[in-house]
Amino acid sequence: MTALDATGLFALEEVAQTLKASGRALILCGAREQPLQLIQQSEFADLIGPENICDNVQEAIQRAEEIFEKLKPVAKGAAT
Numbered sequence: 001m002t003a004l005d006a007t008g009l010f011a012l013e014e015v016a017q018t019l020k021a022s023g024r025a026l027i028l029c030g031a032r033e034q035p036l037q038l039i040q041q042s043e044f045a046d047l048i049g050p051e052n053i054c055d056n057v058q059e060a061i062q063r064a065e066e067i068f069e070k071l072k073p074v075a076k077g078a079a080t
Helices: 006-021 033-041 044-048 057-071
Strands: none
Touching: 006 044, 033 044
């Protein structure tokens, strides 16, 4: 997106809160200057976590992999 206003930010906050409540995360990548400034100036960056605001797709994929690794259940009583 090239621009973001308060209404758009509110909609993104609702999505982020829904995802967070279900144990998932929102990862943003490649935000342009104006949307990024609004995101960083608001509490939205704190809601999703600054680590989930990525500069590019590769960084976002790496972040998604980090989140996924934390979600993997530890095998109980696995035979070795």
